[in-house]
Amino acid sequence: MRYISTRGAAPALEFDDVLLAGLARDGGLYVPETWPSLTTEAIRALRGKSYADIAVAVMQPFLIGETGGKIGDGDFTAMVKDAYAAFRHQAVVPLKQIDQSLWLMELFHGPTLAFKDVALQLVGRLYDHVLKARKQRVTIIGATSGDTGSAALEACRDRDAIDIFILHPKGRVSEVQRRQMTTIDSANVFNIALEGTFDDCQDMVKAMFNDHAFRDRVNMSAVNSINWARVMAQIVYYVVGAVALGAPDRRIGFSVPSGNFGNVYAGYGARQMGLDIAPLIIGSNRNDILARFFNTAAMQITQVEPSLSPSMDIQVSSNLERLLFDLYGRDGQALAAAMGDFRKAGRMTAPRQSWKQVETLFAAAAFDDKATLAAMGDLYKRTGELIDPHSAIGIAAAEAKRADPEIPIIALATAHPAKFPEAVERATGRRPDLPDHLADLYDRSERMTVLPNNLERVKDFVLASRRNQ
Numbered sequence: 001m002r003y004i005s006t007r008g009a010a011p012a013l014e015f016d017d018v019l020l021a022g023l024a025r026d027g028g029l030y031v032p033e034t035w036p037s038l039t040t041e042a043i044r045a046l047r048g049k050s051y052a053d054i055a056v057a058v059m060q061p062f063l064i065g066e067t068g069g070k071i072g073d074g075d076f077t078a079m080v081k082d083a084y085a086a087f088r089h090q091a092v093v094p095l096k097q098i099d100q101s102l103w104l105m106e107l108f109h110g111p112t113l114a115f116k117d118v119a120l121q122l123v124g125r126l127y128d129h130v131l132k133a134r135k136q137r138v139t140i141i142g143a144t145s146g147d148t149g150s151a152a153l154e155a156c157r158d159r160d161a162i163d164i165f166i167l168h169p170k171g172r173v174s175e176v177q178r179r180q181m182t183t184i185d186s187a188n189v190f191n192i193a194l195e196g197t198f199d200d201c202q203d204m205v206k207a208m209f210n211d212h213a214f215r216d217r218v219n220m221s222a223v224n225s226i227n228w229a230r231v232m233a234q235i236v237y238y239v240v241g242a243v244a245l246g247a248p249d250r251r252i253g254f255s256v257p258s259g260n261f262g263n264v265y266a267g268y269g270a271r272q273m274g275l276d277i278a279p280l281i282i283g284s285n286r287n288d289i290l291a292r293f294f295n296t297a298a299m300q301i302t303q304v305e306p307s308l309s310p311s312m313d314i315q316v317s318s319n320l321e322r323l324l325f326d327l328y329g330r331d332g333q334a335l336a337a338a339m340g341d342f343r344k345a346g347r348m349t350a351p352r353q354s355w356k357q358v359e360t361l362f363a364a365a366a367f368d369d370k371a372t373l374a375a376m377g378d379l380y381k382r383t384g385e386l387i388d389p390h391s392a393i394g395i396a397a398a399e400a401k402r403a404d405p406e407i408p409i410i411a412l413a414t415a416h417p418a419k420f421p422e423a424v425e426r427a428t429g430r431r432p433d434l435p436d437h438l439a440d441l442y443d444r445s446e447r448m449t450v451l452p453n454n455l456e457r458v459k460d461f462v463l464a465s466r467r468n469q
């Protein structure tokens with residue numbers, strides 16, 4: 001399997017190199033040159049298998065290089081089993097039935113209580129394996145609107161071969177999310193509270209990658225969904241959910257609360273591999289650039305507004321570029337030009353020739369805070385379930401957009417309600433408790449550095465702080 005850049009001007013790489021590379025050197029994102037195929041028989045053979053076994057079967061083809069793959073099958077299987085053994089539920093991502101045709105998939109049973117753990121627990125182990133084999137060190141620099149940060153820090157803390165810097169938008173993540181990052185007491189962990197939005201944090205990370213002298217000097221790597229391995233590991237739970245509800249003999253839909261478009265893109269990936277899933281319903285909060293795009297084929301950047309679902313307070317959804325690459329017929333040059341124009345003008349129209357295909361696959365809706373609270377309160381009344389504001393947007397979108405009652409829809413529950421206790425209490429009157437391993441979170445001391453939204457200042461901080469000189 002080789003990976004190519006969405007901007008068409010960087011060399012193709014194999015899996016281990018893509019894992020460490022992060023953003024392609026032409027500013028694009030890596031995607032598989034061709035999608036591995038999941039045949040009907042192969043999908044049927046997954047019935048009754050454990051999460052880890054399905055994960056190995058789905059991901060292994062992505063690792064195989066032209067010379068047979070550099071990460072051995074046995075090593076990979078051991079890493080997968082170890083990663084998911086750490087989850088607090090035996091099913092890893094349990095499904096709960098809500099009504100006749102709606103299910104909730106709980107993706108928050110990992111150590112930091114968000115779906116990011118599903119991929120990052122494995123990615124941390126892959127880093128260890130590849131860095132050890134190559135005797136290399138990396139400086140990971142990531143951006144978070146709340147959840148990627150703590151999941152990445154938890155997966156990469158206390159490693160000699162890794163220094164990890166996480167930028168979060170100052171004052172724009174929940175207190176639990178901030179504390180989960182800033183209370184990690186580890187010599188290789190550096191938290192930066194940036195005076196800006198998540199989009200500023202993400203732009204800054206991409207700008208550091210695009211400064212080749214800087215990226216080479218620090219041997220920079222990525223834990224955001226810039227990193228292909230993140231997307232690959234997220235494809236697995238779409239397969240797990242669909243198989244549990246009857247795939248390949250039944251079509252299954254998914255509803256996904258969306259911000260950076262990584263999670264939905266993983267669902268699109270599962271479909272490209274052959275899983276019959278549709279619709280892929282996208283739920284946005286008041287920062288509704290994605291919902292507007294999928295409803296009008298045009299998108300325009302507006303001011304990002306804080307909401308009750310802060311992890312989705314995003315205007316420029318990084319992974320949309322991976323979908324656009326396909327919509328532009330995989331013409332990297334054309335996409336590079338379109339992305340350049342988009343960042344200059346702040347608006348973009350989707351290529352007409354491929355829009356029909358998009359309409360058959362995606363549906364989207366946006367919900368403001370009032371509607372989010374109503375969805376949380378309503379689900380609690382109907383079922384007694386407490387859900388977080390992001391997951392509530394997935395449920396609301398499923399209910400607004402599901403067209404065919406015969407197609408079961410799986411709404412992805414992306415965070416544990418205890419990460420957003422104020423919003424949950426406002427909606428339901430009940431304040432969710434943190435699980436035991438985080439019960440003293442509010443007593444732990446915090447460590448972070450506040451920096452202005454200034455690229456040079458952030459680069460100077462990284463250069464001065466990292467241990468891997």
Ligand SMILES: Cc1ncc(COP(=O)(O)O)c(C=O)c1O
Pocket residue numbers: 114115146147148257258259260261262263264311312390391414415
């Ligand atoms: C809890 C939660 N829900 C939803 C999202 C949106 O996911 P994505 O950015 O992959 O679209 C995020 C952020 O990634 C999140 O942390």
Ligand SMILES: N[C@@H](CCOP(=O)(O)O)C(=O)O
Pocket residue numbers: 143144145146147148149223224225226259260262311312318
């Ligand atoms: N919502 C995310 C934003 C970053 O997304 P990623 O999938 O690119 O890591 C977060 O919680 O940080």
